[in-house]
Amino acid sequence: MMVRKKIPEKSVERICRYREILLEYQSIGKEFIFSHELASEVRVSPAQVRRDLMYFHLKGVPQQGYRVSEFLYEIDDLIDPKEVQDVILIGVGNLGKAILSYFTHKRPKLSIVAAFDVDANKVDRVISGCECFHMRDLQKFTREREIKIAIITVPAQEAQAIANTLVESGIRGILNFSPVLLKVPADVYLECIDITTSLEKTVYFSRGRR
């Protein structure tokens, strides 16, 4: 089997953004797109777009650009898992609920299939369209359903312990919203969204220091 060249994080990120724009184009019936159009939408250089395209095989034609449907197909093929990917979420608080309601039917290949919490008001109910179970069932569920991806939205002080449990039960990727830099084995992928840092960055750079 031919092994695809590894793609740097930044490129994967941009490619996901290209998809947003392409879906928009598709929805308004545009069949073709130029690298410079995509570039200006995503705020990168046209050269950057074409460079990213080298990671997968898409032929554009001069004077015409890339066929949107083909482009989207290639992105799906590259980025999306082959089967629907089941995801779980830990911590059905304010943020957890927002995410649950958002991802219901958002992407065909991504589905949050269960949420877990310790709060008696939350377990054994359907919250924001998602079944919520008690933490004690986490390991069993994860193992049986072979869940590979988890989203952590528990309070900071709980996050590391939960990450440990997740890793133990076979999780391969974690999207972490707690402000804690979790420690996980090198072969588990960890993506952190640190909203506080983002806001601090915004404040810092809005003060004109650029």
Added chain:
Amino acid sequence: MMVRKKIPEKSVERICRYREILLEYQSIGKEFIFSHELASEVRVSPAQVRRDLMYFHLKGVPQQGYRVSEFLYEIDDLIDPKEVQDVILIGVGNLGKAILSYFTHKRPKLSIVAAFDVDANKVDRVISGCECFHMRDLQKFTREREIKIAIITVPAQEAQAIANTLVESGIRGILNFSPVLLKVPADVYLECIDITTSLEKTVYFSRGRR
């Protein structure tokens, strides 16, 4: 006045993370920290930490490290605004509410002072500890209070129009949660948190392609 060297985004981001760790150290009574300790907490190299330190003036001592309180002071001095920074939030939906409740008293120098929405169920009430006003009052409020920072948590299709209004009323920095790549003038700082992309990245890289 001596002009500080401009600091790259990545460094600012790391410096904000250092602060998290330093606050933790302080809370458990540790007075000093080594570059390698901080580095391993934040998952960067010790050299990287020391390099970032060159952006501000902090003296460490060999065999002892950096004084935590001094380190924190320098970060505050560099990153934080001099006065309390008032922030507004647009779109008091699931995500907006989560953010409002989270940032109440989170950072002494950051305060979400008002939220705006069009939904009659939300305006003129206090939601998650924050006063919520109707969108029609946005411009007036922003101008009068000289608000410089806004958080956008409205549906995708509304985001650009709201960004335009914000820019018009003098906003200098936007933290955007909608999946739209907003167009703003070059002198307005735009930070985007794209949760969908982050989840897609997590799924992609958890499939072992690294």
Added chain:
DNA sequence: AGGCAATTGTGAATTAATTAACAAATTGTT
């Protein structure tokens, strides 16, 4: 006090990411 071990601060070297540049290709035009 003097030597040993550890750690800082920073240029130099390396690696990664981005942009520039341009030949090859394609379309429409005269």
Added chain:
DNA sequence: AACAATTTGTTAATTAATTCACAATTGCCT
């Protein structure tokens, strides 16, 4: 059917970010 105008695909050049490496300090131990 040759030409002009674009736009692609890719290599080379540039710029940015990270790591290396090591002299200079400092604390600690004997």
